[in-house]
Amino acid sequence: MLTLLILNxxxxxxxxxxxxxxxxxxxxxxxxxxxxxxLISASSFGQVFITEIADPNNDANARYIELYNxxxxxxxxxxxxxxxxxxxxxxxxxxxxxxxxxxxxxxxGFYIIAYDLAGGTFSTVYGFAPDQLDAVSNGVAGSxxxxxxFLVDGTDTIVDAxxxxxxxxxxxxxxxxxxxxxxKPGTTTGVSTWxxxxxxxxxxxxxxxxxxxxxxxxxxxxxxxxxxxxxxTATSPTITVGSAISxxxxxxxxxxxxxxxxxxxxxxxxxxxxxSAPSTDFELSLTSGGIFTPTVTITQTAGSASATVYVRLAAxxxxxxxxxxxxxxxxGATDATVALSGIVSPAVPQMSVFGTINSLDYTDGAxxxxxxxxxxxxxxxxxxxxxxAPSTDFEVSLTSGSGFASSVSVTPDGSGTVATTTIYVRLAAxxxxxxxxxxxxxxxxxxxxxxxxLTGNVFGPATNALVLTGIFDGPLTGGVPKGVEIYVLADIAxxxxxxxxxxxxxxxxxxQEFTFPAVAATAGSYIYVTNDLPGFSSFFGFAAxxxxxxxxxxxxxxxxxxxxxxxxxxxxxxxxxxxxxWDYEDGWAHRNDGTGPDGGTxxxxxxxxxxxxVFDGQTTNDTSPSPFPLPTLSVDSFTTSNFNIYPNxxxxxxxxxxxxxxxxxSVTVFDILGKKVISQTLNNNTLNVSDxxxxxxxxxxxxxxxxxxxxxxxx
Numbered sequence: 001m002l003t004l005l006i007l008n009x010x011x012x013x014x015x016x017x018x019x020x021x022x023x024x025x026x027x028x029x030x031x032x033x034x035x036x037x038x039l040i041s042a043s044s045f046g047q048v049f050i051t052e053i054a055d056p057n058n059d060a061n062a063r064y065i066e067l068y069n070x071x072x073x074x075x076x077x078x079x080x081x082x083x084x085x086x087x088x089x090x091x092x093x094x095x096x097x098x099x100x101x102x103x104x105x106x107x108x109g110f111y112i113i114a115y116d117l118a119g120g121t122f123s124t125v126y127g128f129a130p131d132q133l134d135a136v137s138n139g140v141a142g143s144x145x146x147x148x149x150f151l152v153d154g155t156d157t158i159v160d161a162x163x164x165x166x167x168x169x170x171x172x173x174x175x176x177x178x179x180x181x182x183x184k185p186g187t188t189t190g191v192s193t194w195x196x197x198x199x200x201x202x203x204x205x206x207x208x209x210x211x212x213x214x215x216x217x218x219x220x221x222x223x224x225x226x227x228x229x230x231x232x233t234a235t236s237p238t239i240t241v242g243s244a245i246s247x248x249x250x251x252x253x254x255x256x257x258x259x260x261x262x263x264x265x266x267x268x269x270x271x272x273x274x275x276s277a278p279s280t281d282f283e284l285s286l287t288s289g290g291i292f293t294p295t296v297t298i299t300q301t302a303g304s305a306s307a308t309v310y311v312r313l314a315a316x317x318x319x320x321x322x323x324x325x326x327x328x329x330x331x332g333a334t335d336a337t338v339a340l341s342g343i344v345s346p347a348v349p350q351m352s353v354f355g356t357i358n359s360l361d362y363t364d365g366a367x368x369x370x371x372x373x374x375x376x377x378x379x380x381x382x383x384x385x386x387x388x389a390p391s392t393d394f395e396v397s398l399t400s401g402s403g404f405a406s407s408v409s410v411t412p413d414g415s416g417t418v419a420t421t422t423i424y425v426r427l428a429a430x431x432x433x434x435x436x437x438x439x440x441x442x443x444x445x446x447x448x449x450x451x452x453x454l455t456g457n458v459f460g461p462a463t464n465a466l467v468l469t470g471i472f473d474g475p476l477t478g479g480v481p482k483g484v485e486i487y488v489l490a491d492i493a494x495x496x497x498x499x500x501x502x503x504x505x506x507x508x509x510x511x512q513e514f515t516f517p518a519v520a521a522t523a524g525s526y527i528y529v530t531n532d533l534p535g536f537s538s539f540f541g542f543a544a545x546x547x548x549x550x551x552x553x554x555x556x557x558x559x560x561x562x563x564x565x566x567x568x569x570x571x572x573x574x575x576x577x578x579x580x581x582w583d584y585e586d587g588w589a590h591r592n593d594g595t596g597p598d599g600g601t602x603x604x605x606x607x608x609x610x611x612x613x614v615f616d617g618q619t620t621n622d623t624s625p626s627p628f629p630l631p632t633l634s635v636d637s638f639t640t641s642n643f644n645i646y647p648n649x650x651x652x653x654x655x656x657x658x659x660x661x662x663x664x665x666s667v668t669v670f671d672i673l674g675k676k677v678i679s680q681t682l683n684n685n686t687l688n689v690s691d692x693x694x695x696x697x698x699x700x701x702x703x704x705x706x707x708x709x710x711x712x713x714x715x
Contacts, residue, residue, distance in 0.1 A: 080154020278324025390438025556585025
């Protein structure tokens, strides 16, 4: 076409030039309309934001996310690469779940995404169908109060944010557990970084910091939820406030109370907001710690107002209960109120005791017990707080490790106050074997006595009569049966002296979590403890002895401790580390015959391992390519070659050597250099080691042709 412009024909030249202009005009119009479309779309995208997130406390299937379009045109969520909502679960710093949005949100309209695993619950509860259903278990719309949500448009741009990735919302201003979060009026566009000041939040627990619009109040489902309705869409003057405030308390003569606060927000206003206390019993301020007055005024700017109002119960009031409603008002707006309550209590002697004491135990000759503690405090006291032990069996002190006596006194300061004071308590040394109990008495003039219950035990020396011989992690539905096999080395009259504990994922000991009942156990027998009795019977073909519950909910990375008299006598696995070669995931581990118990130290060489996943796909132990070696499947040398030495370590000059047979035992003791220091035959189970120096020795025991070696520590 440009070549034609050089033709001499004037008429043709003009005609061609006009065609060129028309062509150029069409191109410019297309570019103009394209740019206009992009600008309108971008503007619309910025005006779609989250207005409510709901987590009803008694109906998880009624959860939902509400979006609002404040723009002048509808938005198709499938534009570009498509819109989505990203969920960051708990404290995750990366996206945990993504929900692709599929519909269209009209101008000035709402879009509701419902979490409904039951099907039809949302419609039944709220009376209309959602715009989109998220029926994925624990999906995006199924978020609870510790999850973060981000609205992302088709260009992968963050349009709106609730919460902060990498931070667990629990006990923060963003937590809406069993409640809801609702956008304050006046919001016109989303934000890429969460802004707490834009939200009113209701939840079931307190926060760690100061939140301007946070209310500790569990919401009832569905009464306090209104999907598809947002106060920010109102056009007339509107005021919103936070929820009721209680606990504005103090003791007579010690006012004013501590402050609390609530939010006040207004929009479409034509005048300032006046906030008035219900009476002179309460007072208000716009500054924490500032000057408090009966009224405060919040200035509106361009029709909007927002402030935190601090409130307290005034000083100088008499003992009584005080209530009333703060009123927030502005021309043309409906008044909003906040209910207040507080108590002024009489300034009479007050005393409080906090805490309970665990069982105070020790083994005979090893007293006193470890300490435990509780605390005392008081107000307006006229005499000391006296803490008295129930008898000389127990002792109390104001100092850890020293100063223990039958009673201690805590003196109040000049105002009659005893600040929180720790009391240490223990079971006294030198007591006879047996149980002990009683109540500590805490007293002061003018107050009712308080008591703290005490129990304790002095245990006899450990018999080491049990040994862990097997650990298993079954393949049935739910990962059952899990549990342990234990061998009885010597007769036990009262099995309740023994117990089990599981140490999960290398997290260290949890102490004794399961205690056996007070029944007898016979030498040479096996005890099976599981987390699932029916599953155990189905898999192994016989009944387990005890249900260990959650204690036996062990996986291949969990360790187990066997206790006697509260002390660890045998251990499987490293309680302080995740497994390496001792992993028994979906398999088992079995103690080598003639070894153990090993006390609190895991001796991996004393165990044989199946390897992981040998139980996968199996319905019974017998069908496994590597079945757990039940006694009927292995040579049971524990009936002939297991020996028990106690106490070990010893400082008494003697040790007892027990077997399940009454035959004579030949004993040879070697020092660490291999020198034989003792060689004799025992008839009475007692070996005299009083001539041995302190140190480590190897003891070789032989009976009926069976032999084993043990380590002996002489202190």
